[in-house]
Amino acid sequence: MFKFGRLKSFSILSSSSRSLRSRTLQKKLYLSTKCLSKIITSQSPLAKFPRLICMASGKFDVLVGPKRCMSLEVEDRPNFPGSRSKWTEKIEFIQPDLYDGIPVYRVMNRKGEIIDPANDPQLDEEKVVKMYQRMTLLNTMDRILYESQRQGRISFYMTNYGEEGTHIGSAAALHDDDYIFGQYREAGVLMWRGFPLDSFMNQCYGNEDDLGKGRQMPVHYGSQNLNFITISSPLATQMPQAVGCAYAFKRAQSGQCVVCYFGEGTSSEGDAHAAFNFSATLDRNNGYAISTPTHEQYRGDGVASRGPAYGISSIRVDGNDVFAVYNVTKAARELSVSENIPILIEAMTYRIGHHSTSDDSSAYRSVDEVQYWDSTQHPIARLRSYLVSKQYWDDDKEKKWKEDCKRQVMQSFAKAEKKVKPNWRELFYDVYHTMPNHIKNQLKYMEEHVKEYEEHYPVKNFAKEK
Numbered sequence: 356m357f358k359f360g361r362l363k364s365f366s367i368l369s370s371s372s373r374s375l376r377s378r379t380l381q382k383k384l385y386l387s388t389k390c391l392s393k394i395i396t397s398q399s400p401l402a403k404f405p406r407l408i409c410m411a412s413g414k415f416d417v418l419v420g421p422k423r424c425m426s427l428e429v430e431d432r433p434n435f436p437g438s439r440s441k442w443t444e445k446i447e448f449i450q451p452d453l454y455d456g457i458p459v460y461r462v463m464n465r466k467g468e469i470i471d472p473a474n475d476p477q478l479d480e481e482k483v484v485k486m487y488q489r490m491t492l493l494n495t496m497d498r499i500l501y502e503s504q505r506q507g508r509i510s511f512y513m514t515n516y517g518e519e520g521t522h523i524g525s526a527a528a529l530h531d532d533d534y535i536f537g538q539y540r541e542a543g544v545l546m547w548r549g550f551p552l553d554s555f556m557n558q559c560y561g562n563e564d565d566l567g568k569g570r571q572m573p574v575h576y577g578s579q580n581l582n583f584i585t586i587s588s589p590l591a592t593q594m595p596q597a598v599g600c601a602y603a604f605k606r607a608q609s610g611q612c613v614v615c616y617f618g619e620g621t622s623s624e625g626d627a628h629a630a631f632n633f634s635a636t637l638d639r640n641n642g643y644a645i646s647t648p649t650h651e652q653y654r655g656d657g658v659a660s661r662g663p664a665y666g667i668s669s670i671r672v673d674g675n676d677v678f679a680v681y682n683v684t685k686a687a688r689e690l691s692v693s694e695n696i697p698i699l700i701e702a703m704t705y706r707i708g709h710h711s712t713s714d715d716s717s718a719y720r721s722v723d724e725v726q727y728w729d730s731t732q733h734p735i736a737r738l739r740s741y742l743v744s745k746q747y748w749d750d751d752k753e754k755k756w757k758e759d760c761k762r763q764v765m766q767s768f769a770k771a772e773k774k775v776k777p778n779w780r781e782l783f784y785d786v787y788h789t790m791p792n793h794i795k796n797q798l799k800y801m802e803e804h805v806k807e808y809e810e811h812y813p814v815k816n817f818a819k820e821k
């Protein structure tokens with residue numbers, strides 16, 4: 356059984372139609388080609404549609420199953436396995452900078468106005484307001500936790516400034532039972548799913564109520580209930596894991612989908628390539644991998660241009676346009692689940708904050724550049740303009756919501772700060788399902804040591820053993 360190529364390999368069909376005598380026939384051919392392209396894209400066995408193919412294949416260039424459909428011109432084409440090429444007698448190097456680049460899909464302009472009403476996802480008032488509230492709550496939480504790190508109250512933090520549209524737009528288009536493999540700058544996705552502020556704060560404080568039992572750096576969230584896999588610091592490790600999980604879903608035909616978020620810098624890691632080769636992904640291109648700007652990271656056209664080379668359907672979207680991200684993620688989810696194929700989404704955005712609290716971005720980019728993105732392209736400002744134009748939002752609501760947001764975040768923050776750390780023995784648990792002897796010995800040694808030198812350890816700051 357032969358597999359089909361993608362739509363592009365069939366462009367020859369429309370040119371062959373020119374040689375057809377009647378316009379009606381041309382139209383018929385066009386329609387069957389259109390319908391074929393759907394079949395072809397879904398990689399259905401060609402043998403099922405020999406008639407259609409024969410009709411359309413006056414100059415058809417792909418080997419087909421049934422003998423009677425075989426193209427007469429097949430010997431004029433190279434037939435190396437996996438290739439869709441033509442022969443050429445010219446030495447012509449493919450110049451990566453000679454084409455226009457992959458276009459960026461958008462729904463709203465920079466002022467938050469819908470460009471083509473047909474693309475407005477027409478979400479109801481409750482949902483769009485919730486999207487706006489989650490984006491602004493995330494922003495408020497970021498401000499307070501960033502400041503708290505600066506005051507030495509938590510050890511580390513990473514803000515999500517400017518990327519709120521990418522988080523909320525994609526999260527709102529997914530199903531709750533879809534699995535998320537994040538990098539570290541996707542707190543909004545978790546917030547959309549209902550991760551409480553208390554849990555964010557407990558994690559950043561690593562206190563006794565932290566789901567990760569205080570073993571991870573701040574912002575390394577995870578939630579089994581919300582199908583959000585715990586973040587790990589080494590870049591790109593989530594990518595092959597996500598692909599493995601997706602493969603398990605595919606085998607189980609569970610109808611679930613896996614979304615893997617990663618930065619454009621991360622897609623230069625070795626693990627990323629292994630994952631692409633086997634996969635489905637969502638990339639956030641926020642302009643910088645710490646101090647490395649995107650134009651230094653890539654000679655080519657960003658991340659999306661790599662997709663076709665791996666045989667992945669790919670799309671680029673304005674990550675600051677929450678509706679564009681929503682539409683693209685929804686369409687990608689449908690396609691991915693119905694056809695069992697990976698999709699690569701490159702969400703173009705801009706990291707307004709420093710990379711983390713260990714970074715000072717003024718060392719490698721200008722304040723004017725940041726100011727430009729903050730003031731002209733901010734996803735929150737755009738969505739707010741939309742809400743106001745729909746009369747879903749006004750200054751009064753904004754004022755009340757801002758106060759409410761701040762109060763909620765401050766309350767959670769104060770509670771988390773007061774809690775003690777998890778019992779220090781937790782350090783030894785959960786490494787193995789059954790604790791092996793060498794870890795048991797280490798635990799015993801530590802217990803004796805702490806008992807002997809208790810006055811030198813801040814044991815009162817840690818929870819008692821349960």
Ligand SMILES: Cc1ncc(C[n+]2csc(CCOP(=O)(O)OP(=O)(O)O)c2C)c(N)n1
Nearest residue numbers: 540588589590618619620621641643644645
């Ligand atoms: C394997 C590995 N190498 C290097 C690092 C250090 N590091 C942490 S974040 C980062 C930049 C990643 O940039 P990007 O993927 O674009 O994400 P962004 O931080 O911009 O959201 C680097 C190099 C790491 N954590 N893991």
